Amino acid sequence: MLISYRIRRILASVALYALIALVLIIIVFPLYWLVVTSIKVDVDNAHFPPIFVPNRLTFDNYALVLSTENASKFWLNSIFTALATTLLTCIIGSMAAYALAKTYLAQKLRQGLILWILVIRIFPPVTTAIPYYIIIKNLGLSDTRFSLILTYVSYGLPFVIWLMLGFFQDLPADIEKAAIVDGCSMWQRFAQVVLPLALPGLTVTAIFAFIASWNEFLYASILTSYQAKTLPVVISGYMSDKYLRWGEMSALGTMMIVPVMAFSAFTQKYLVRGLTFGAVKG
């Protein structure tokens, strides 16, 4: 009886691992497919049955994507917009979060603001897309990085405020008390005591903010046409109804997700917190 119990347990764990392996293959395969498509020659991409392990490799697609006209400009647009958005949302957002985490303002006011900020985040971006398009056009800001940064910061702020609010509330009150005794002003306490202590949280928040603007497509596609075009818009431009430029699209796609993957590895510890707006502390 004992042996059969052990066999059953072994079988159960084998089944468990098989199941997890299957799920992992389904989840990870598309990523492999993206990379492999980008280094296959065109003939191998238009092949049935699909070639999963190519024996001819090429980096032509990468060269082609990087040497297209103004490729460096679009890369710079993406990098600059994402960095500026991250910096602005983190500074303005954590200042607001600090004021909301402290109790100097009336309870009702703070709660009202916190809820209002949450509601802003819930709205679908498409609902502001039309007014943005017209207002930005009327201001003469169409096709500028500035217009993208404006809209991205607006979209990112609620997220940063909510996340940082949670991180600030987690800090022990005693440390700030000591700073008060030492006669630090509120700004000094924020910049020199609280923010350095909340640095791990701030870093993760910044990474999430960066990834969000790096990935953003809707606003970029309506507010830019050429000068301020970002990479997601460039990728969408590779697609037409007649034919798919698989190799080039995959090459640019692979390059685009490299920074995202690299950064996201650093979010592990606060991942769930970031995903849930700070509601679930994983």
Next chain:
Amino acid sequence: MSFLKRKPQPAAPAGAPAPSNSVQALAQGAVIVQRHAKEKFYSLLFLAPALIFLILTNIYPLLYSLRLSFFNWNMTIPLSKPRYVGLENYLALPNDPILVTSLERTLVFVISAVAIEFILGLGLALLVTSNAKAMGVIRTGFLAPMMMTPVVAGVLWRTIYHPQYGVTNWLFWLVGLPSQAWLGDPNQALPAVIAVEIWQQLPVATFILAAGIQSLPADLYKAAAVDGSSRWQAFRYITLPLLKPVIIVLLLLRIMDAFKIFDIVYMLTYGGPGHQTEVLSMYIYKTGLKFFQVGQAAAMSWVFLIFIFLISLYFIRQLLRE
């Protein structure tokens, strides 16, 4: 709860002798009140940049769009001026057959995607939390889809769904099934888009639920085991009820995000074939920014907004009740 209220002493200079008479105590009290007023002012100053920014870039555009929704304005006609039409744009909405289809498609998309993500995510979360090794492997593997640029995911899945050279048709071919059009087939397009959404978001559901399960007190399960409860009973009567707040948060976030879906649909089908995958975001985008019927699009936006607001209100209420 302010520590200032509990302990007013720190306002006195460090090392100062304790106030010996009531005059000194009064003076100290005045200092605290003054400081508190100052902190209040500073708090407002800290809030100001974010609030002003949000008012200018969120409230103002929304009000602008509300005003726009009472006008008829076809921006494709050069020099055309908005014409006031009152509630006409709103009254026309129920008679727009594409909008009705779009709403139905959106609901099918949101409900099936979130339901499947939740069920699979819960199963996976239970699986990985019972096994530390599995957790580690899943953690790294699952990060990729959820962080991937949606536009890139769209490109990628278009190659996978390709009717001639795609991997899905290869799988069908392996088991002897006829090849399918997938994104080009009116009946398969929406399920195909839903599958991509699930692929991207299943990790989110898994991670959140796993974190929730791990935070549950282990003692309860031990006690339940001592009382001879089965695994199913432990799940049904301990895990599920205690996990309820996390489940509500997950559903709120996932439903709201699923309503926002745009990039993937844009890349995979652009709403087609016909209007089979034309979710609300896509339809509003097309009406306003492709056909430039901005008044109509603004009216739709506002109805969409109120609809989303009511749904989220329901979930937030549930959450506050917990």
